[in-house]
Amino acid sequence: MSTTEHSQTRQSGDESSTKHLAQISIGRLKYARDDDRLAGWRDNVxxxxxxxxxxxxxxxxxxxxxxxxxxxxxxxxxxxxxNYSVWETLETFRSFAYGSEHRDFLRRRHEWFEPVDGHFAMWWSPAGVVPSMVTGRNKLQRLREFGPSQDAFRPQDRQFLRSDR
Structure with missing residues (x-):
């Protein structure tokens, strides 16, 4: 990780796991960052x-x-x-993304963000490895160019959702 990047890390509770789920998503704001129409998103980030x-x-x-x-x-x-994060398992990521208050903000994303093709990628990363921004950008690009694989996939790509592959 470069000295200009920062991270927030918590020690994993599942030390037996050899892989964690990394995810990166990007969004393009509909308006300038200080626009009042983004307040619902900006004030809750x-x-x-x-x-x-x-x-x-x-x-x-x-x-x-x-x-x-x-x-x-x-x-x-x-x-x-x-948005770039690492989770112990697919289940813990899904629990947060779709089973917490975060879900309500996903539902409202069209208010604040324009549609972006290839905005989301997931992959299995060795436990303990903090992925770089270069890695995340490459995963997004690889998924856009070549489609889903074990190297980069989406939640609907069921064949790649198991970490033991």
């Missing part, structure tokens, strides 16, 4: 990130200098924001 960090199975997430990743630019487009 820190709280939802704190929920993730406290959730069972959370291992790591990319953060900016102030605790959230949304202020950092990892893509040429200043309206692209990044």
């Amino acid at each position: 820190d709280r939802i990130n704190a929920l993730a960090e406290a959730h069972r199975g959370f291992v790591w997430r990319l953060t900016g200098a102030e605790g959230q990743e949304t202020g950092r630019r990892y893509f040429d487009d200043e309206r692209i924001v990044t």
